[in-house]
Amino acid sequence: MNRVYLQQIRNILMIAAAAFIYAMGISLFLDPNNLAPGGMTGIAVILNRLSGIETGTLYFLLNVPIVLLGIWKFGWRFIIKTVYAIVLTSFFTNLLAGYDALTDDPLLAALAGGVLIAVGIGMVFKAGATTGGMDIIIKIIRQKYRHLKTGFLFQSTDMLIVAASGFIFRDLNIALYALIAVLVNGRAMDYVLYGGDEAKMIYIITAKPCEVGRRLLKELDVGITYLQGKGGWTGQEKEVIFCVVRKQLGPRVEEIVKEEDSSAFMIITSASEIYGEGYKDFFAETL
Structure with missing residues (x-):
């Protein structure tokens, strides 16, 4: 099935x-x-x-x-x-x-x-x-x-x-x-x-970076960054999607990626502290 x-x-x-x-x-x-x-x-x-x-x-x-x-x-x-x-x-x-x-x-x-x-x-x-x-x-x-x-x-x-x-x-x-x-x-x-982690950092390597990125922007309203990558074995140039999301959005990101490209490669890791728009203000935290 x-x-x-x-x-x-x-x-x-x-x-x-x-x-x-x-x-x-x-x-x-x-x-x-x-x-x-x-x-x-x-x-x-x-x-x-x-x-x-x-x-x-x-x-x-x-x-x-x-x-x-x-x-x-x-x-x-x-x-x-x-x-x-x-x-x-x-x-x-x-x-x-x-x-x-x-x-x-x-x-x-x-x-x-x-x-x-x-x-x-x-x-x-x-x-x-x-x-x-x-x-x-x-x-x-x-x-x-x-x-x-x-x-x-x-x-x-x-x-x-x-x-x-x-x-x-x-x-x-x-x-x-x-x-x-x-x-x-x-x-x-x-x-x-x-498990109480502050947020998730997600790297997505997919054959459909535009489709995945478009849905993340439209449906989840999260910021994404396209990184330039190169396969070490194949030498093929490819785009890597990088994003940081609130914990509750993590499962939805996984769902979108699976729907667009079931063979995509994802790395999800915890981020305990994040500074910037939508998260902590660095200057406020250090005052």
């Missing part, structure tokens, strides 16, 4: 498992304890209390206009796995909502829910998809306002949603527990994806 075909089947199954794990974090831990963990999930939890509509259904409805916007901006190829992930997450969230919460301790719920969501999102990223919602919105914002950092945008939206939950539920403690869930989620996701 074709290796690419097997990889697609693996991705489909991984997304299904990820959606179930993600839904467990929501329906069995966070939602029953009134914890809104940021993102579209947090908004869905808040709206559930205001409207009575199931959280999973709200999660799906909130994502519909965002997905349509993503299709218009990036095309079906980028978004189709994300649609699949959203549909399954909504379904499993509603399915598991019929079961009792596994704990009524908000601290334990924040810790367990944050970890489960991180595992789910990490698996979705590894399968070459996203969870929709804020991922797509922030990608669009970054295309227009490149000076705004991705991490800052995610943190800002999460903080606003957590603050809104405290106001609507009229309980500061609930908001603080939700904040714990957000922080745990971010830290746990680091380890799910790459």
